[in-house]
Amino acid sequence: MVDISGKEATVREAVARGWLEISQEATEAVLSNSLKKGDLLAVARLAGIQAAKETSSLVPLCHPLPLDHIEVNVEVDGDARRIKLEARARTRWGTGVEMEALTAVTVAGLAAYDMIKAVDRTAVLSGVRLVSKSGGRSGSYRRSGEGT
Numbered sequence: 001m002v003d004i005s006g007k008e009a010t011v012r013e014a015v016a017r018g019w020l021e022i023s024q025e026a027t028e029a030v031l032s033n034s035l036k037k038g039d040l041l042a043v044a045r046l047a048g049i050q051a052a053k054e055t056s057s058l059v060p061l062c063h064p065l066p067l068d069h070i071e072v073n074v075e076v077d078g079d080a081r082r083i084k085l086e087a088r089a090r091t092r093w094g095t096g097v098e099m100e101a102l103t104a105v106t107v108a109g110l111a112a113y114d115m116i117k118a119v120d121r122t123a124v125l126s127g128v129r130l131v132s133k134s135g136g137r138s139g140s141y142r143r144s145g146e147g148t
Contacts, residue, residue, distance in 0.1 A: 001061050007094035011068075012135030016101035017146070018128035020083040020109045026120035027081045040083075040115040041074045048072035048087055048108030052100040059103065065093045072104050074112065083112050086131075098130050 022030070030040050037043070049072050056064035069090040077084055087104035089097035109125040116123055134140045 001063055002095075004063065004094040007137065009092055009094050010135045011090065011092050012096045012133070013088065013090045014096060014098040014101040014133040015086065015088045015131040016098070016105045016129065017087075017131050018085045018105045018109055019077075019126060020085065020112050021124045021126060022081055022083060022116060023120040023122060024081060026116045026123065027076065027078050029119050030076050030083070030116065031078060035115055036118065037115045040112055041076070043115055044074045044083070044085070044108040044112040045072045047111035048074070048085070048104035051107030052087065052089055052104040055100045055103045059099055062099050063095050065091050065095060065097070065100075067091055067097070067100060070100065070104060072108055074108055083109075085109050085112070085128075096133055096136050098133055102128060102130060 029035050049070050052070040056062045071088045073086045075084050085105045085108045087101045089100040091097050105128050113123050131146045132142045
């Protein structure tokens with residue numbers, strides 16, 4: 001791991017986004033909450049939160065760090081036939097939380113796929129990206145073309 005012992009603990013925040021592209025049948029099943037495995041939105045949200053807390057166990061060389069806040073939003077965009085995934089992670093620590101936010105989005109998407117795979121095996125998890133980060137030595141970053 002990279003030595004962060006000389007870095008100042010500051011408030012650091014990261015936002016990541018992605019989506020799961022799904023079929024019309026899957027969209028209808030999610031919107032009507034009729035999936036056999038239950039409530040996709042709740043399960044995906046909890047999976048993302050749990051994953052953020054376990055990031056250092058999943059990603060080699062990633063520092064374990066205390067999360068002060070992790071929020072995962074999962075919503076269906078019926079018109080676009082996709083599930084939007086967003087995670088916001090925050091800590092007061094000596095390293096950033098980008099990996100925690102990205103891991104949360106990815107695992108939330110995987111959990112959503114698991115929930116709908118009986119209805120739609122063609123679903124595609126895509127577009128997972130860092131949207132913004134703040135805090136730390138390198139300052140703030142915002143991906144152009146992204147809203148808040």
